[in-house]
Each structure stands twice: as C-alpha cells, then as structure tokens.
Amino acid sequence: MTTTLTATTTRPEDRFLHAFEAYAGEVLNGTSEHLATLRRKAIERFGVLGFPGRKSEAWKYTPIAKVLQHPYRIDPMPTVPALTEQTLAGYAIPELDAYRVVLVNGRFVPELSTTSDLPEGVVLTGLEAAARRHADLFEKYFAHYLDFENEPFLALNTAFARDGFFLYVPEGTVLERPVHVLHLIDTDEELFLQPRNVVVAAPGASLKLVTSGHSRTAQRTFTNGVTEVFAGQGAEVHQYDLRLEGEAASGIFSTQAYLEGGACYTNGTLTLGGALVRNNVSVRFDDQEGEAHLYGFFLGRGSMHIDNHTMIDHAVPNCVSNELYKGILDDEATGVFNGKVLVRPHAQQTNAYQSNKSIVLTREARMYSKPELEIYADDVRCTHGAAIGQLDEDGIFYLRTRGLTLQKARAMMLLAFARDVLDQITVEPLRAYLDELVAGRFGA
Amino acid sequence: MALLEIRNLHARVEEKEILKGVNLTVNAGEVHAIMGPNGSGKSTLASVLAGREDYEVTEGEVLYDGKNLLEMEPDERAREGVFLAFQYPVELPGVNMATFLREALKAIREHRGLPPLSPAEFMKLLKEKAALVGLDPSLKQRSVNEGFSGGEKKRSEIFQLAMLEPRLAILDETDSGLDIDALRAVADGVNKLRSPDRAFVIITHYQRLLNYIVPDYVHVMVDGRIVRSGDKSLALELEEKGYDWIKEEVGLVA
Numbered sequence: 001m002t003t004t005l006t007a008t009t010t011r012p013e014d015r016f017l018h019a020f021e022a023y024a025g026e027v028l029n030g031t032s033e034h035l036a037t038l039r040r041k042a043i044e045r046f047g048v049l050g051f052p053g054r055k056s057e058a059w060k061y062t063p064i065a066k067v068l069q070h071p072y073r074i075d076p077m078p079t080v081p082a083l084t085e086q087t088l089a090g091y092a093i094p095e096l097d098a099y100r101v102v103l104v105n106g107r108f109v110p111e112l113s114t115t116s117d118l119p120e121g122v123v124l125t126g127l128e129a130a131a132r133r134h135a136d137l138f139e140k141y142f143a144h145y146l147d148f149e150n151e152p153f154l155a156l157n158t159a160f161a162r163d164g165f166f167l168y169v170p171e172g173t174v175l176e177r178p179v180h181v182l183h184l185i186d187t188d189e190e191l192f193l194q195p196r197n198v199v200v201a202a203p204g205a206s207l208k209l210v211t212s213g214h215s216r217t218a219q220r221t222f223t224n225g226v227t228e229v230f231a232g233q234g235a236e237v238h239q240y241d242l243r244l245e246g247e248a249a250s251g252i253f254s255t256q257a258y259l260e261g262g263a264c265y266t267n268g269t270l271t272l273g274g275a276l277v278r279n280n281v282s283v284r285f286d287d288q289e290g291e292a293h294l295y296g297f298f299l300g301r302g303s304m305h306i307d308n309h310t311m312i313d314h315a316v317p318n319c320v321s322n323e324l325y326k327g328i329l330d331d332e333a334t335g336v337f338n339g340k341v342l343v344r345p346h347a348q349q350t351n352a353y354q355s356n357k358s359i360v361l362t363r364e365a366r367m368y369s370k371p372e373l374e375i376y377a378d379d380v381r382c383t384h385g386a387a388i389g390q391l392d393e394d395g396i397f398y399l400r401t402r403g404l405t406l407q408k409a410r411a412m413m414l415l416a417f418a419r420d421v422l423d424q425i426t427v428e429p430l431r432a433y434l435d436e437l438v439a440g441r442f443g444a
Numbered sequence: 445m446a447l448l449e450i451r452n453l454h455a456r457v458e459e460k461e462i463l464k465g466v467n468l469t470v471n472a473g474e475v476h477a478i479m480g481p482n483g484s485g486k487s488t489l490a491s492v493l494a495g496r497e498d499y500e501v502t503e504g505e506v507l508y509d510g511k512n513l514l515e516m517e518p519d520e521r522a523r524e525g526v527f528l529a530f531q532y533p534v535e536l537p538g539v540n541m542a543t544f545l546r547e548a549l550k551a552i553r554e555h556r557g558l559p560p561l562s563p564a565e566f567m568k569l570l571k572e573k574a575a576l577v578g579l580d581p582s583l584k585q586r587s588v589n590e591g592f593s594g595g596e597k598k599r600s601e602i603f604q605l606a607m608l609e610p611r612l613a614i615l616d617e618t619d620s621g622l623d624i625d626a627l628r629a630v631a632d633g634v635n636k637l638r639s640p641d642r643a644f645v646i647i648t649h650y651q652r653l654l655n656y657i658v659p660d661y662v663h664v665m666v667d668g669r670i671v672r673s674g675d676k677s678l679a680l681e682l683e684e685k686g687y688d689w690i691k692e693e694v695g696l697v698a
Contacts, residue, residue, distance in 0.1 A: 398534040398588075401494050402548040402608065403522035403555070412547070416538030416587075 012068045013050050017043065019074040020159055027076050027162065034139050035131065042148050042158035049152040061336045061368045062307045067250055067276055072192035072222050076162040078105040081186050088112060091182055091214050095429040098180035098210065099124060105187055106195035106223075107163045121170035124179060127196055130166035137168055141200050145258035145284070146228055153252050153280075157226040161196035164225075168198075169205040171232070178208035178238075178427050185215040185223070185249055193223045193251075199239070203232035203260070210430055212242040213273075215249040223251030231263035233287075238426050240268040242434075243277055247302060250276040259319075261287030268425055271298040271306050272437060282311035285347075288318040295424045296325035297434070299441060300333025300365070307336035314347040317377075323354040326421045328414055329365035339384070340372040347377045354384040359391055359417055391417075411442035445510050447472045447643050448493075448612055454503035454668075455492050462488045464668035465504070472611070473640040477654055477679060478647045480665035481687045486647045487531060489665070490616040493645075494528035495521050508612065522548075523555035527610035529601035531617040535589045542570065542584035545607055552608055573606040577633040595626035602633040613637070614645045619653035631656030651683035664690055 020043045051068055052059040059065075083104065101124060102112035108126025115124045123134055131138045148154040169175050183195065201207050215221065231237045241253065251274065257265050269279045283292040298306045312321045327335045337356045358367040369386040391413055399409035415438055422438070425431035448470040455463040462485045470476050480486050492499050493506065495518030506513040513521060536544075550560045561569065567584075574581040577599040589597055598618050605613050615634070619627055634644065634657050646657060654662070654676065662678040663670045666687070671694045672678065682690075 392534075394534050395536050395539075397496060397518060398530065398536070399539075399544070399548075400518040401522050401528050401530075402544070402604065403519055403551040404548055405519050405551070406517070408547065408551070409519070412539055412544065413536070416536060419538030 042155045046155040073189050074192045080104045093433045098178040101165050101181040104184045106193045123168040127164040127166045157194045160194045164195040164197040166198045168200045169207045171202040172204040175207040181211040183213040190220045195225045197227040199229045201231045201235035201237045204234050206236040208238040210240045215245040220248045225253045227255045229257040231259045233260040234262040236264045238266045243271040244273040252278040254280040257283045259290040262289040264291040266293040269296045276305040278307040280309045284313040285319040290319040292321045294323040297421050298327040301330040304333045309338045311340045314343040314350045317348045320351045325356045327358040330361045332364040335367040338370045343375040345376040348379040350380040352382040356386045358388045407443045449507040452504035455499045455501045470643045475644045475659045476661045477659040478663045484665045485668040490614050525611035527613045529615045533589045533597045537587050537590045539588045577602045578629040594621045616647050651679045654679045
C-alpha cells in the first residue's frame, strides 16, 4: 500500500533527483573537480527551483507540467544506433557546403562527422571530447555565463550534461564554411535527452552555425537542450536553429548568448516540426556597441504547440537589438510569443526593436503574443508591435483571377508573409531550403 | 456562338440587390463600353464575372463560350481566358512580380495544352509586354503592386493582360485616377491587344478613355440594368448631357 502511494505521488522532480544520485560518480563523473562541483551545485539548484508550476507566468500558455508527468527514461548515455551515410543524406540541406557534426540522441558521433580541414586553432568536436582534450577551453566557457541558478531547465541540463557539440573559433579567425550540426533522435525508448552545446567566437572571430533537429522514431521523447554562445569583442556569430522533429518529439531548446563589446549576433529560430516545442533565446550585452538580431519563423499544424520566448538584456549603453518573429498556425496548432526586452537604468542610447506577426488559418488554431518591455533608462529608442491576423482574402482572389489555384494562391501568400523574415537568413542554401519547405507544406 | 452571353443577371451583396436583370451579348473581336453613374452596378458586374464570392447571384445566367461561367471557380475562369483588370489592384508585399507572372502564365498555358516557357523566353516576353504599356521592366524584381503609383498599378494591370492573353478582358475603371500620359499608354496598350478573337468589356464612368479606345458598342447602366445601348456616339451624348436625362427617360428620376 505504501509503495503504491509513493509511486503515484512522486513529483517528476524527484525522478530526476534520484536519477542524478544513481548516475553521479559513474556516468556523470566529469573529468575534473570543476565539473563535478558545477553538477552538484546545479542539481541542488534544480531541487530548490523545481519545475515551473501551473501558475508560472513564463509558462502560462504552455502546459509543461503535464508533459513532464510522463515517465520518460532518464539516461545520460543513451545508446547510439549505427547510421549509414545514405541515411544521413536524407537530412542534408541541398547545396550547403559545411563542416558536418552528427549528434545522435545527444551524443557526438565522430565517424559520421566531417571536421577535417578546419583552420588552425578551431575546435569542433563533441562536448565530452572537448572536456577531455581541451580542458582549459572547456572549463573557461562551460556554464560560465549561463544563468542556471534561476532557471530549472538550465540547472537540470547542467547537472546531467554529458555530451553535445563544442565549437571554438580562435581570435581573429574567420570560419568561411558554415558548420551544420545534425541532431538526430533515433531510439526505441521514450528518452529524456539533455544535449549541451558550447559555441565560442573569440574576439574578432566569425562563424556561421546551422543546427537541424530530426527524429527517426515514433517513440515519445523529450529534449532539454542547452546551447551557450559566447561572442568576444567584435566577433560575429550567425546561428540558425531548425526544428524538423516529428510529432512525438517535444522539447525545450534554450540558447543563451553573451556578447562582448562590438560583437554581432544573429539568431534564427525556425520551428517547423515537433509536438510541444519551447524555444528560449536570450541575449546579454556585456559591453557597448553590441548588436543582436533575433529572427524567428514558426509553422504549426496538427496539434503542435510552439512557444518562443526571447529575452534581451540591455545591461550596458549603446547596443542594438532587433527582433522579428513570424508564424503561421494551421489546423489546431497553438503558437506563443513572449518577447522580453530589459533596458537597465544605465543602458542609455539603446535601440531595441521588436515585432511579432502571426497568421491564424483556422478557427481552432490559437496564437498568444506578449511583448514585454521593461525600460529603466530615459534616452533610448524602443518599439514593439504584435499583430495576429488571417490571410488576406483580397490578395488570394487577385492571384486566382490570374489563373492560380486556391491552394497555389494561399501558398504564395503565406510564403510572401514569411518572406521578410526568411530573407534575413545569411546562409543562402538554408534560405532556399526554408522557402522550399514552407511552400511544400502548403502544396505549392 | 457569342463569347459572352449575360441573361437576366440578378446579384446582391448581403441583402442589397445591385444587379437587377442585366442582359448583354459580346462577340469575339468586339469592344464594349459600359458606362453609368456611380453606384449603378458596373463594378459589381465586373466582380461577378470574375467570380468574387462577396456577391450572390440570385437569378439569370452567364454563358462564356457556351459554358456556364458562374459555376467556375475564379481561377478556372482565368485559365479559360477571362481577365479582370482591377479598379483597385491589390498590393502583395513579398510576392515577387516575375515569380507570380511565371506561375500564372504556366497555369494558363498548361490549361491550353502548351509547355511552360523557358526562363529566357519568359524574360523576353516580359520585357516586350512591359514596353507595350511603358512600364520599366525592372518591375520584375518588385513585389506585386507594392509601392506602385496609381498610374503604375493600372499599367501593370494591362501589362498582365498582355502577358496572359485572355479571350475576354474586363477593364474595371482602368482610367480612374490616371493622368493623360498614363491614360494614353494604357489605351495604346489595349489597342495593340485588340484582335479578332479577343473581346473587351470596358467599364468607365467617363467618356475620356473612349477617345483613345474606340468601342464598337456603348451601353448605359442605371440602377442595375443596361437601359440603353448604341454606338460610340452614345458616349459623346452622355459626355455632353450627363446621366440625368437617361435616368429621367427610364423613369428613375421624377
């Protein structure tokens, strides 16, 4: 009787706390005292914070507690099935000439990754390998700027992080070819995955990164992924995150970027797949003249739930942030946008722009948009706008009177709606691929 | 067989009856002008022929090339050769002009059993037709009608007409808001497109356009009906006397 009670009243948090104790010292041994200390600190914070409750404002429209009730299998070192080159070809982005990193179930697969011919000093490998072979770099950047003290999912990921990818571009180096990271979920278990990625552009360095997530399973999975980005003085980072997982894959994907003076950061979060997807993108300016461009596009169908949260912390003067998120919601899909911009008291001469526009195609689809500006400085320029609407019927009629079918006219209008955000993608093959994916979704 | 045969057409928007029994026969090769005061139903007729869903046809029929036009979807009508030059062309930000026309032409050619044009052939055609109405061919890089001036929008409609080569072209107040140069350019374009197997229905409030495009027939529409038909001299008479005398004659004004 007592055991039954325990089983049904176990909080999901306890399952993670128990799992941590079970794995600590073995799988989660870490390679250094540094990491072991961090893990311990992180799990303690997680224990204190717990998962967000039903009343959490940040999770108001996203029923995360319900999803986390599911007894996913917590395994920091899940098995990696063998994949052929032919299988991988199916996930390639046409015409994209890039260094390729393959992660399967969050684990780096060196034999499928093509990271030769990297410029001198560039490190592109798995997180675990980096911790072993580049301990100095790893310890310098891992969890250094990450706010895991206040965010339960970041704390949880930090406690369990075992693998992922690690990219380091040294001072002044321009990585000409983009990096394409393929995240594949391939399992016959209901896995809870926690990949951890670290991206560092040292001062004056420049890189372009494309990650794409895919699932090769009908098993219900959850990913709590975290990517830390560090852009040194004057560095340039272009990061595009493409979600193409199937309808059984849910997850929270958190990206935290830390920008030194004069650094320029572009983030494109493109969600076209998944069941429940929460994207958290946050940017913190460390010094003046920083620039952050956050672009988002999401396309919900079926019963998908896509939640985009952004947070830009203007902690210092003279920085620019520019944010454009657009989405299309079909069937019974739900979209959420919450864009927070914080301009702290000393952050004078801040320019912050934010816009969120969505099209809702059916009566059943939903969109919640919430701009959240907190401005404590007086000499700033900040604008925001949010619009939720339907497809322009006059436009569709116009196109049809020129011979285009209803389906084609709709597709053309939807692609036109997405145009200004898709055109911001600076990796041309990725931009063309997105065009094709979006047009394809609407049968054009 | 007439190209277009409108018989006793009644149409309403919401509860308001606008067309109250229109009869009109248009043969291939002919140019018909439909004139009339504001609110007489001219633009409604154009919209009903193009297939706009806001209007409900309550009575009558429209035969296009012997087929029931009213049963066709708007895009089907276009592929069958019906073209409407809009009074207020819609701006479509993000829809590239060249891409849009390539798709439209492809759909229409396919319907006619013709293969799509090669990119080079398409660009050649586009330049040629743009020149016909004095449009800058760099418009191909622009979004459809976005940021076009009033005159450019109307020229662009005739340019599209030239590209798509319809059998029945309906021009809805194409002359409104045009300065004299644009009016001439549009009229020149239309005149060059006149042919024995193409008909035009030109809807206009003023006689002005008909100095440049000389119609074979002029019809006067008042209160949802065509109340008088004649040759081009009827347009001149209207210009001179206004519409009130006709209203009086048909008993609409006491």
